[in-house]
């Protein structure tokens with residue numbers, strides 16, 4: 001359909017609706033104001049009832065249609081608690097939702113204006129106010145207690161044995177750094193950054209940098225059952241490490257370090273089986289607006305068994321070794337890494 | 345201004361020679377002073393309203409454009425190229441312009457439509473009329489408030505046409521993205537214009553707000569004690585208080601941003617490497633901006649909500665022919681909301697790396713604000729209980745307002761609880777939540793107000809049939825658009841994405857996205873029905889033949905059908921009772937106007 005026909009059609013529909021509206025207003029006057037008012041009132045009362053039931057049906061349909069498109073079982077241990085808490089909150093809010101909406105539509109229908117009806121003068125009742133202040137307050141208190149308990153756990157210190165990985169955002173991809181054999185991430189300074197051989201600005205005078213492994217393909221390799229602590233930073237603007245399958249999220253802010261920790265529960269292979277989707281991947285989505293490539297700032301998480309991980313790790317060369325001997329070249333224009341959909 | 349003298353509350357209008365049927369001043373008044381640089385609060389209200397409608401159409405049209413992209417990422421729409429030119433080459437939005445559209449859509453709807461367009465319209469129209477004053481405390485400042493808004497609008501509008509495009513960092517414009525030209529093309533001239541426009545907007549809103557507050561506090565007519573004010577006035581009072589106390593903080597945030605952008609300071613910038621070089625800035629905090637922004641940003645959502653709450657209270661009561669239930673509880677809950685609104689801003693920042701302990705405090709305070717909100721809902725429900733409900737168009741919108749407020753308010757309990765927000769933050773769950781509660785619900789409050797007070801503004805009615813069609817299409821459409829978005833958000837689908845097709849985790853929603861886009865386009869056209877209805881009815885609508893078409897007890901309905909500047913001919917009426925006396929007056933009416941003295945032995949409320 002060309003643009004012009006659609007515009008003409010729209011105008012036509014508009015015109016028709018408008019004419020109908022005008023005509024019906026005139027008809028109302030002909031029929032007699034009072035009578036047509038009463039008729040309209042009854043019609044609207046019924047339409048609201050219809051709306052209510054269609055709405056319930058719609059909610060049901062929507063749910064049926066979307067449920068199998070939702071996230072699989074949580075892939076992190078925090079997430080298990082998360083899902084439980086989510087269910088509790090859904091139940092609490094769901095009850096309130098159905099109760100109040102039902103009352104709203106029911107009262108509307110039940111107390112529609114009729115000739116005989118007069119309204120009941122009922123300006124206040126302090127006891128009622130007290131009741132419906134207290135009940136929500138108690139419900140809120142329950143939700144707060146559950147919430148803070150989980151919040152405390154999620155934001156607690158990572159366990160001693162947690163592995164540490166640094167995740168750094170930049171427009172528009174993720175860089176990961178592993179501490180290497182010494183288990184320490186070396187110092188880095190944004191003034192040392194160049195996109196040729198020092199994307200993180202590592203300080204080569206710091207010996208603990210020499211064995212650090214840097215991945216620029218957006219992959220985060222983790223071990224099933226082993227807690228991981230992410231040290232999160234950004235090179236340029238604010239990004240956000242979003243891990244929907246793990247129910248976690250943390251901003252990457254230039255100038256400060258943020259952290260989060262969790263324990264993966266399933267390897268990629270297990271997740272493929274669970275979801276029945278052979279293409280399943282854990283994805284890292286950037287969840288903070290960071291510019292034109294925000295929507296394409298994609299990373300992936302690969303959860304291994306310990307053996308697989310060790311095998312993978314043994315194949316990795318340290319960043320220093322990869323660039324060793326290469327003279328520090330002049331910083332060139334930004335090179336976006338592979339997973340960025342290049343624009344323009 | 346020569347013919348109208350306004351000297352205070354109880355001085356009679358010198359221009360007492362109005363003919364009721366004329367609807368305009370007898371004395372010649374120049375078109376420019378009467379309609380353009382007018383100091384009449386009613387005209388200023390209409391100016392705000394019409395400017396707001398203009399912006400609403402633009403903002404909604406933008407949502408149609410970016411919904412086309414979201415719903416049909418693989419298709420092209422040559423018609424878009426006609427509208428947007430370069431930015432939609434071949435009929436496909438560029439990502440840069442997608443983000444610019446989203447940013448402008450948010451800015452326009454939040455600030456220009458639902459702040460200026462809503463408070464500006466109804467505070468101006470209703471405050472003097474409902475408290476019994478001839479005009480605002482300072483009509484001149486009031487006029488300035490509109491013209492600052494106008495200027496701000498012009499600048500924002502110009503920014504749509506600059507070569508590098510308008511601001512594109514989201515309506516929240518977080519630095520460093522918004523501070524660095526290298527970070528995004530929208531952070532160039534577009535951002536400067538955005539900041540300038542917003543600074544003027546703050547000025548406008550302060551001039552307006554101070555005026556509203558002083559008018560309410562000082563200019564009430566005889567007998568109009570605070571506790572005899574309609575809830576609309578209470579709501580508008582607290583709206584103004586929120587604005588006056590929080591907009592300056594936003595302005596300070598913007599000023600620092602302007603400094604960082606142009607004068608080399610480092611308030612928000614630290615350790616940044618961009619476009620191939622390291623910037624000299626060290627020691628700033630990007631998070632500081634977020635604190636300053638949300639210190640307004642959160643009260644802002646209540647600035648948007650409260651007028652709707654006030655008007656819905658009024659409309660529900662009037663069209664159920666029943667007093668608002670729990671008048672005092674309604675006022676106390678407004679106070680509660682106003683105070684708490686200042687203490688919850690950091691719930692937008694749970695995942696910024698903020699101290700978890702601080703986070704806990706904000707969880708507590710945020711969920712606390714649900715209590716006064718719940719009280720309001722229960723009071724509205726009890727207001728219609730055992731009423732005698734007339735389903736006029738404003739009543740339909742007021743009922744829709746309550747329904748949407750419930751739906752949107754409940755999801756706030758998820759987002760306010762940090763442990764749940766950690767997954768939902770910046771997903772479509774948030775988009776669904778804030779659109780339902782502060783987008784559509786506030787709009788419903790506004791529509792209820794427009795349909796209800798249209799006869800007062802223009803002496804005519806809007807077309808009812810069109811009104812009903814508008815209502816049902818919008819009500820159904822709002823749920824169809826935003827309800828499914830909750831699911832997308834729970835599945836982790838991030839907001840502010842231009843395209844989801846490359847994402848294994850989110851591309852299963854492509855059909856749903858298309859469905860939402862179609863619904864959004866239909867809703868957009870339904871709004872045009874309203875716009876047509878509005879403008880045609882100003883000139884051709886059914887005439888309002890009585891002073892008080894809705895049988896309401898409040899003061900605005902004691903003025904002439906088309907009141908002149910000064911509102912009442914002769915003396916301003918004296919008030920004897922509260923504004924919700926919907927009871928038998930002994931003469932067959934089911935309400936008693938505020939101007940009627942108490943009968944012997946009648947108990948004051």
Ligand code: HEM
Pocket residue numbers: 404407411446447449450451453454458513514515516775778779782783784787825839840841842864867868
């Ligand atoms: C026709 C009705 C509307 C539709 C279909 C619509 C659609 C959308 C969508 C899909 C987004 C997210 C875009 C993205 O993240 O990529 C969005 C953002 C937004 N909308 Fe709406 N919207 C509508 C009306 C409103 C209203 C009435 C308001 C007023 C409060 C509003 C305020 C916002 C805000 C503040 C944002 C966030 C902008 C940002 O991310 O910076 N919208 N809208």
Ligand SMILES: [Cu+2]
Pocket residue numbers: 238239240286287288289290291293294295297
């Ligand atoms: Cu991003």
Ligand SMILES: [Cu+2]
Pocket residue numbers: 641642645688689691692
């Ligand atoms: Cu908030």
